[in-house]
Amino acid sequence: MATDTEVLNEVVESDYKYGFVSSIEQDIIAKGLSEDVVRFISAKKDEPEWLLEWRLAAFRRWVEMPEPTWSNVHYPKIDFQEIIYWAAPKQKELLGSLDEVDPELLETFAKLGIPLEEQKVLAGVAVDAVFDSVSVKTTFQAALKEKGVIFCPLSEAVKTHPELVKKYLGSVVAATDNYYSALNSAVFSDGSFVYIPNGVRCPMELSTYFRINARNTGQFERTLIIADEGSYVSYLEGCTAPMRDENQLHAAVVELIAHKDAEIKYSTVQNWYPGDKNGKGGIYNFVTKRGICEGSGSKISWTQVETGSAITWKYPSVILKGDNSIGEFYSVAVTNNHQQADTGTKMTHIGNNTRSRIVSKGISAGVSQNSYRGLVKVLKKAQNARNYSQCDSLLLGDKCGAHTFPYIEVANSNAIVEHEATTSKIGEDILFYCNQRGISTEDAVALIVNGYCKDVLNQLPMEFAVEAQKLLAISLEGSVG
Amino acid sequence: MNKVDLQNEIASLYEQRNMLVRARSEAEAKNSGANGNNANEVRKNGVSNSTVSLSERAFAEFSKIGVPDQRFEEWKYAAPKLFKAASAQGALSAELVIKNAMVLTVEDGEFIIEESSNPNMLSGVTVHLISDDNFETDPSVAIAFESILEKKNLPFASLQTAIEEYTIAIHVTGEIEVPIHIRYITNSLGALLISTPTVLLFAAPNSKVTLVEEHVSHQPGNTIVTSLTSVVAQSGSQVNYIKVDHGTGQKSIAHTTADVFSNATFNAYTACLQGGFVRNDLHVRLLEPSADVHMYGVSVLDAEDLADNHTVVDHVAPHCTSRELYKGLYGGKSVGVFNGKIYVRPDAQKTLAYQANHTLLLSDSAQINTKPQLEIWADDVKCSHGATTGQLDEDALFYLRSRGIGMQAAKQLLTNAFVGEVVDRLPVTEVREFVQQHINNTLHVTEIEA
Numbered sequence: 034m035a036t037d038t039e040v041l042n043e044v045v046e047s048d049y050k051y052g053f054v055s056s057i058e059q060d061i062i063a064k065g066l067s068e069d070v071v072r073f074i075s076a077k078k079d080e081p082e083w084l085l086e087w088r089l090a091a092f093r094r095w096v097e098m099p100e101p102t103w104s105n106v107h108y109p110k111i112d113f114q115e116i117i118y119w120a121a122p123k124q125k126e127l128l129g130s131l132d133e134v135d136p137e138l139l140e141t142f143a144k145l146g147i148p149l150e151e152q153k154v155l156a157g158v159a160v161d162a163v164f165d166s167v168s169v170k171t172t173f174q175a176a177l178k179e180k181g182v183i184f185c186p187l188s189e190a191v192k193t194h195p196e197l198v199k200k201y202l203g204s205v206v207a208a209t210d211n212y213y214s215a216l217n218s219a220v221f222s223d224g225s226f227v228y229i230p231n232g233v234r235c236p237m238e239l240s241t242y243f244r245i246n247a248r249n250t251g252q253f254e255r256t257l258i259i260a261d262e263g264s265y266v267s268y269l270e271g272c273t274a275p276m277r278d279e280n281q282l283h284a285a286v287v288e289l290i291a292h293k294d295a296e297i298k299y300s301t302v303q304n305w306y307p308g309d310k311n312g313k314g315g316i317y318n319f320v321t322k323r324g325i326c327e328g329s330g331s332k333i334s335w336t337q338v339e340t341g342s343a344i345t346w347k348y349p350s351v352i353l354k355g356d357n358s359i360g361e362f363y364s365v366a367v368t369n370n371h372q373q374a375d376t377g378t379k380m381t382h383i384g385n386n387t388r389s390r391i392v393s394k395g396i397s398a399g400v401s402q403n404s405y406r407g408l409v410k411v412l413k414k415a416q417n418a419r420n421y422s423q424c425d426s427l428l429l430g431d432k433c434g435a436h437t438f439p440y441i442e443v444a445n446s447n448a449i450v451e452h453e454a455t456t457s458k459i460g461e462d463i464l465f466y467c468n469q470r471g472i473s474t475e476d477a478v479a480l481i482v483n484g485y486c487k488d489v490l491n492q493l494p495m496e497f498a499v500e501a502q503k504l505l506a507i508s509l510e511g512s513v514g
Numbered sequence: 515m516n517k518v519d520l521q522n523e524i525a526s527l528y529e530q531r532n533m534l535v536r537a538r539s540e541a542e543a544k545n546s547g548a549n550g551n552n553a554n555e556v557r558k559n560g561v562s563n564s565t566v567s568l569s570e571r572a573f574a575e576f577s578k579i580g581v582p583d584q585r586f587e588e589w590k591y592a593a594p595k596l597f598k599a600a601s602a603q604g605a606l607s608a609e610l611v612i613k614n615a616m617v618l619t620v621e622d623g624e625f626i627i628e629e630s631s632n633p634n635m636l637s638g639v640t641v642h643l644i645s646d647d648n649f650e651t652d653p654s655v656a657i658a659f660e661s662i663l664e665k666k667n668l669p670f671a672s673l674q675t676a677i678e679e680y681t682i683a684i685h686v687t688g689e690i691e692v693p694i695h696i697r698y699i700t701n702s703l704g705a706l707l708i709s710t711p712t713v714l715l716f717a718a719p720n721s722k723v724t725l726v727e728e729h730v731s732h733q734p735g736n737t738i739v740t741s742l743t744s745v746v747a748q749s750g751s752q753v754n755y756i757k758v759d760h761g762t763g764q765k766s767i768a769h770t771t772a773d774v775f776s777n778a779t780f781n782a783y784t785a786c787l788q789g790g791f792v793r794n795d796l797h798v799r800l801l802e803p804s805a806d807v808h809m810y811g812v813s814v815l816d817a818e819d820l821a822d823n824h825t826v827v828d829h830v831a832p833h834c835t836s837r838e839l840y841k842g843l844y845g846g847k848s849v850g851v852f853n854g855k856i857y858v859r860p861d862a863q864k865t866l867a868y869q870a871n872h873t874l875l876l877s878d879s880a881q882i883n884t885k886p887q888l889e890i891w892a893d894d895v896k897c898s899h900g901a902t903t904g905q906l907d908e909d910a911l912f913y914l915r916s917r918g919i920g921m922q923a924a925k926q927l928l929t930n931a932f933v934g935e936v937v938d939r940l941p942v943t944e945v946r947e948f949v950q951q952h953i954n955n956t957l958h959v960t961e962i963e964a
Contacts, residue, residue, distance in 0.1 A: 103587070413878065428893035431860070441884040441901055446875035449904040456890045456897040 065114045078188050091208035091218035098212045105404040106344045106373040118220045183228040190226035205288040205325045213284040214321040217253045224254035229264035240269040254285040260295035267298040285320045293328030305341035312371025315343025322349035326358030334361040336492040338501040350379035353387035360389040363489040368401030377407035382418040391422035392488050397433035404436040411448040418448040426456040520581050523706040531677045572675035579669040588667050591851045591883045592822040612944040615695040623708040638688025645680045658714045658744050665797050670740045671769040674709045681712045689722040700731040712742040717751035724754040731764030738765045747778040754941050756783040765791040776802035784811040786821035787952040796825045800834035811840035812936040814956050815848035822851035829862040838869040841936050845876035855887040862892050869899035926957050
């Protein structure tokens with residue numbers, strides 16, 4: 034076996050590219066999905082009986098469900114028997130310090146720009162890094178512990194806080210909610226668990242980096258965030274993935290529960306591999322994200338910047354159950370080359386005086402297709418509901434498409450629901466104005482695009498906002514003149 | 515009635531029609547001898563073996579979807595109400611009389627000559643009844659039906675094409691100031707499904723015509739009436755199309771398709787004034803540059819009414835404009851549906867498309883489902899849509915009340931102004947007054963909540 038130094042040297046000398054494959058020894062099972070695989074995963078994770086039963090119930094239901102085809106995205110049929118459902122970095126004995134972590138693994142994180150140590154000091158961000166399927170290292174536990182905040186891998190929470198997990202897991206996104214949530218429920222590998230106790234304002238922004246690593250392994254994370262009465266948490270999710278030729282499936286489930294007067298802010302920068310210029314490869318991002326404003330005065334806010342993935346298909350939603358609760362959705366979805374996106378949100382107004390706000394900005398370039406699909410539903414008993422939606426599309430190039438499918442269903446006479454949408458390209462007069470003042474066309478487009486997305490980018494936490502702006506520029510490189 | 519009953523009924527109607535056609539063609543074959551099988555290629559019933567008849571193709575198209583249910587996206591909101599018995603109350607609705615108009619009456623699916631005007635009363639307009647095995651007398655009819663079949667997701671239009679026995683073809687060559695008034699009257703209590711004759715309106719280049727289509731039911735019942743109107747607006751022509759639904763508890767499924775050519779304008783006005791179940795599918799294609807379409811709709815519903823307006827504007831050619839404004843007042847337990855789709859094809863650059871849907875819910879049991887849809891495949895376009903649902907502006911109410919206008923009067927004033935944006939545009943005075951009268955009546959009986 035190579036010594037640590039040799040491994041390090043090898044890593045240093047190796048080609049440093051954005052797309053790379055870590056060759057850490059992995060615990061992998063044969064591809065394919067069956068009840069045995071579900072049992073295997075559950076046994077591997079040493080799960081209690083109830084969770085195994087829960088998984089199996091979801092699996093049995095999934096087998097019977099038809100694959101959904103209603104979306105505005107097109108892809109070759111996924112062979113679910115070709116996917117490896119379990120790949121975890123080889124588990125070692127419990128680690129006490131960073132030194133004991135596989136150096137190559139640490140190196141991989143460094144490449145991804147997650148300096149665990151430095152971030153502790155500089156950014157004040159606690160990172161729960163998910164490397165393929167098992168959370169490897171969780172930092173800042175102590176600081177969070179002091180406040181009573183629980184931030185740990187879901188698999189750990191199953192053991193340490195079974196009552197919370199049992200109570201909330203699947204309470205917002207039922208195991209049988211849809212095809213991909215059923216699949217996720219059956220085979221979910223790991224994910225993050227966050228619990229903020231009564232009246233606590235989480236002292237730092239919680240963050241997780243998902244990473245798809247081993248070949249052909251679908252990632253099936255589950256995130257569960259519970260904000261108890263009067264608490265506040267801001268959670269960041271950011272993703273990068275290495276180059277791959279095969280399409281990889283990512284079917285995660287995120288559940289948020291906000292109790293009375295609690296607030297959850299969930300921000301995502303998604304930058305997975307979008308496939309090459311000819312549309313080969315890339316990630317399929319089929320995610321179910323939903324939050325419930327359970328108590329009165331609670332608030333859930335989704336912010337997303339979607340630049341990656343060959344196909345993005347997700348609708349982060351809010352169920353406004355508590356009176357006076359607020360749901361927000363801010364989204365920038367950029368598609369270039371052969372990317373496809375069908376994304377939007379669902380706001381379900383159930384309580385009285387609930388408010389929701391939707392700002393969606395789509396940008397399509399190349400031969401990509403970008404769709405906004407949203408639902409605003411006001412139930413009969415929801416008095417004084419208020420919604421404002423704005424979805425704008427920007428077209429860069431004459432071969433791309435922009436589509437909007439907003440559904441508005443109102444069954445209460447005192448609801449005020451407004452929706453507006455526009456589709457246009459960057460005006461030649463605006464470009465000319467910039468050119469005239471010495472700004473090149475490329476820069477002018479970046480300027481206009483950034484201005485166009487400002488409403489959404491402003492919602493992101495500081496460090497994400499900077500990253501997101503750069504991402505926008507990179508994603509659109511070469512798409513104009 | 516339920517879906518199975520209706521499907522059986524449809525199957526038997528189709529079979530009846532086929533038997534009729536077979537009998538007729540056998541008789542014809544006897545008359546014309548052995549070599550009488552000539553120009554049948556274009557015939558709708560397809561006596562010749564080489565071509566599948568239009569009727570068969572249409573039925574196949576219908577069978578792809580069948581009687582739609584809730585799972586069929588385009589019928590998501592309407593389907594659950596389709597089989598509910600219409601609960602018609604209220605007075606018999608007033609009669610719409612348009613002075614000097616050319617009247618064509620269709621009662622329970624049959625064209626009634628006695629209650630129709632002389633087809634030759636207007637110069638520049640010809641009206642023909644074409645039995646569907648006589649297509650060769652008017653080649654544009656076959657073309658029009660092909661165009662209708664190209665439009666997808668219209669199961670009942672396909673069905674009607676499959677089972678109807680004759681077509682009313684109207685050719686307009688001049689500038690006609692007098693409206694053509696088609697009345698669809700339903701008296702039947704028994705039938706499950708009545709398929710009316712298709713109306714084809716051909717507006718020749720630079721012609722001008724106004725078509726008023728009135729759907730009225732005098733009997734509450736379960737009868738589903740399907741109708742199909744197809745307009746071809748040749749270059750430079752102007753076609754005004756007004757559709758008014760009123761009466762007590764009818765179930766009307768109406769399709770209107772329009773192909774608009776260069777510099778032509780197609781103006782569609784839709785008024786749903788109570789009347790049970792009304793489903794309108796309005797499909798417009800802008801086929802040549804500088805074609806314009808304007809679509810205005812107003813729905814005033816009460817009780818258990820449902821009005822489902824589905825519109826599609828298909829921008830095929832560049833430099834075309836479409837504008838769309840639909841307004842709704844929904845009271846009682848009524849359900850309003852608006853689904854507007856703007857489709858811009860890759861070549862349709864410089865498209866201007868605007869769409870708006872505004873709704874006032876007058877009761878807590880009323881519902882509105884709106885889906886304004888944009889599908890854009892070209893980049894140099896300006897498309898926008900807006901949809902609002904809400905109440906009367908409280909500031910405006912306060913303003914009026916502070917000037918001594920009572921609450922009820924202020925509400926009526928504002929509500930009238932709200933729908934006025936559409937009503938005032940109706941180009942035929944009698945229709946405008948008729949619609950206005952209806953709205954006034956409704957506002958008097960419906961208590962508007964702030």
